[in-house]
Amino acid sequence: MYTEQQIRQLALRFLRDHYKYRPRAGSSQTRTVARPHFFNGCKIDARLAFQRPDLSWFTATIEATSRETQDEIIYRINWFRLFAVGCLVAMTAMALFALLWPGGNFGAGAQVQYYGSSASNGGGRLSVPHSLLGAVGCGVLALSVIIGSKRKKARYLYAVAQFKRFHASAQWIAYDRKIFRDLPARYREELTRQCIAYGFGMLEVLSQDRIRCVIEPSRVDQFAGARSRLPGWLAAADLGPRLRSLAGKSFRIPISFRGGTGQRPPARFIERGGRTVAIVPARPGRPGLLERPDKAVWHVRWLARQIHRLLLPRAVRRRPGYFVLPKWYLPLLLVLAALIWWLGGGLAG
Numbered sequence: 001m002y003t004e005q006q007i008r009q010l011a012l013r014f015l016r017d018h019y020k021y022r023p024r025a026g027s028s029q030t031r032t033v034a035r036p037h038f039f040n041g042c043k044i045d046a047r048l049a050f051q052r053p054d055l056s057w058f059t060a061t062i063e064a065t066s067r068e069t070q071d072e073i074i075y076r077i078n079w080f081r082l083f084a085v086g087c088l089v090a091m092t093a094m095a096l097f098a099l100l101w102p103g104g105n106f107g108a109g110a111q112v113q114y115y116g117s118s119a120s121n122g123g124g125r126l127s128v129p130h131s132l133l134g135a136v137g138c139g140v141l142a143l144s145v146i147i148g149s150k151r152k153k154a155r156y157l158y159a160v161a162q163f164k165r166f167h168a169s170a171q172w173i174a175y176d177r178k179i180f181r182d183l184p185a186r187y188r189e190e191l192t193r194q195c196i197a198y199g200f201g202m203l204e205v206l207s208q209d210r211i212r213c214v215i216e217p218s219r220v221d222q223f224a225g226a227r228s229r230l231p232g233w234l235a236a237a238d239l240g241p242r243l244r245s246l247a248g249k250s251f252r253i254p255i256s257f258r259g260g261t262g263q264r265p266p267a268r269f270i271e272r273g274g275r276t277v278a279i280v281p282a283r284p285g286r287p288g289l290l291e292r293p294d295k296a297v298w299h300v301r302w303l304a305r306q307i308h309r310l311l312l313p314r315a316v317r318r319r320p321g322y323f324v325l326p327k328w329y330l331p332l333l334l335v336l337a338a339l340i341w342w343l344g345g346g347l348a349g
Helices: 004-018 079-099 116-121 130-149 158-163 185-198 233-244 294-311 329-346
Strands: 031-033 037-039 042-044 046-051 057-065 170-176 201-205 211-215 268-272 275-280
Touching: 004 046, 004 057, 004 170, 004 201, 004 211, 042 057, 057 158, 079 130, 079 329, 158 170, 158 185, 185 201, 185 211
Parallel strands: 057 170, 170 201
Antiparallel strands: 031 046, 037 042, 046 057, 201 211, 268 275
């Protein structure tokens, strides 16, 4: 049984041999990172890079998975997205049911006179019983979730979802072959299907340190340039504690610095072997918000991002893309809710 570090080393050794004949700049050397690190805002396990003849960088990233972390390549049903989509379907069905209810605007009983307490008002339309409307919504929601869970689009893979959030020249998933030995065949088939659909490569680690190339990454961007770098603030919270752990108690970071344009903040130092070493060089001080009013706009945007992060569940960082919904979801949900409230008799009486 291989560990993640062993899989990373074996995968990098394979990629060095796999890309050794690729055209590159004359003075370019192959650079590798064989440890987990952040790349374009996402945490990846290993990376290989070299410079092409046109001086652009070719980057190959690796997602290593061992038996201990096999959940990264075993799909699970995305119940959050199914429930969110089911709510839209259920609310649409409720709106149509209230619209076609006898006495409604287009109902079969639109010419019927009044029902119940509506007769005392001298006129109006019939309202849908709230219990019946709720039963219709719950039934359609349960039915849509059950039907949606059988579709392949509802299958969530951590490794694939993470690769979909940033762009690299080639992206590989390296895993231990023993992971799928005791699992049903549908888990391996789903991993293969998604890697083919999105253009990711697959490396299978066999016994005796051998590697088999199952799928080679596509050389054409399957996303048509839709992927972009993630903002650095997504990973900033994880970089801080890790950086402080390098120096322990001797690490000193200035909490804040409010200086003028000409001043310089102090550098950040660590003490190793009796010597003081700067790990973050000093940089020119930033002007205050009153000196640069345009900076206030960026500061407000930064505050908005921090508030947005606090509202998201903690599992967002552990499951990239699992809790992501389209931008049009919330406005459409509010429109349907207002329509159901009106058609259900919220304005009647």
